[in-house]
Amino acid sequence: MKKVVVLTGAGISAGSGLQTFRDAGGLWEGYNVYDVATPEAWQRNPEMVQEFYNQRRKAVLEAKPNAAHIALAGLEAGYDVTVITQNIDDLHERAGSSHTVHLHGIITRSQSSKDPRLTYPIDGWELKMGELCELGSQLRPHVVWFGEAVPMIETAARIAAEADIFMVIGTSLQVYPAAGLTDVVPVRAEKILIDPVVPGIDHIPELRVIQQPAVTGVPAIVRELLDRND
Missing domain, CATH: 3.30.1600.10 (SIR2/SIRT2 'Small Domain')
Structure with missing residues (x-):
């Protein structure tokens, strides 16, 4: 898988x-x-x-999980999925995601x-x-407040380094050390960004950009990925 x-x-x-x-x-x-x-x-x-x-x-x-959270949870039907989130809410868990790492x-x-x-x-x-x-x-x-250490970053880096598919959703990739996770993703991995605002991302080779809000972009890409497994 x-x-x-x-x-x-x-x-x-x-x-x-x-x-x-x-x-x-x-x-x-x-x-x-x-x-x-x-x-x-x-x-x-x-x-x-x-x-x-x-x-x-x-x-x-x-608040309630939206279509993007729910779609990511559904992706577990065909893939081994780990969510690494910068968010401090619990919406991924409430949507049904089994493996969530909270950086902050x-x-x-x-x-x-x-x-x-x-x-x-x-x-x-x-x-x-x-x-x-x-x-x-x-x-x-x-x-985790500004100026404090991010204790889960090493765990997150180990997970990112094993990705076959790496997705970035709803982040400008401006907050470190989380943004640095893109540097440890394997070169062979498929890389996908979903966000209405596309940041400076020239340093990420072969990145597929879907310039949409998460609530529309994520369900669409999840359907595509699951269809590959049919």
């Missing part, structure tokens, strides 16, 4: 109503990302950061402020100040 590795970004969740950074000129729901998505922001004003992510979590829980964490979990390896599920949308980890430190969102 051929191995499909999919790198997804915010564009795939835009079809579920979740706003992206790039659509708002560096703002996210009216906030400058550096005021709510850095360790320094957490040190300055943890209450504001906590409330920001509570509202984002509420939006994620109210997942908003439905919390983590210790003292030891990021300690993570916990969140019941509902609200994580409150005063909720502590087993070490006695405040729980924060299980999200």
Whole structure:
């Protein structure tokens, strides 16, 4: 069974109503990302950061997987599929994808402020100040902020290096280290980009570009790939 590795970004969740950074000129729901998505922001004003992510979590829980998420889950009928996502929502899992690697964490979990390896599920949308980890430190969102290490990047690179087909969906390939995954994909692999905004991609040889939103482009390419196996 051929191995499909999919790198997804915010564009795939835009079809579920979740706003992206790039659509708002560096703002996210009216906030400058550096005021709510850095360790320094957490040190300055943890209450504001906590409330920001509570509202984002509420939006994620109210959102539903769209046609692109569902199509990717359906691709498992004919392929060994791993989704590597930059997104912090759980829409891939809720759509039915069996193997999802979250590069930037997942908003439905919390983590210790003292030891990021300690993570916990969140019941509902609200994580409150005063909720502590087993070490006695405040729980924060299980999200990789700007300036923090990306602990799953090595795992993701190993997976990308085994791809027979590598798909990039809904990302501008501007955020590192995730964008660097394209460098480890085998030369022989088929490479497909699906996004309405095509970034500077001259460094990726033999890349097939489908300039469409994920909600239309992904179901179409999934049907094509499954038809190959008939």
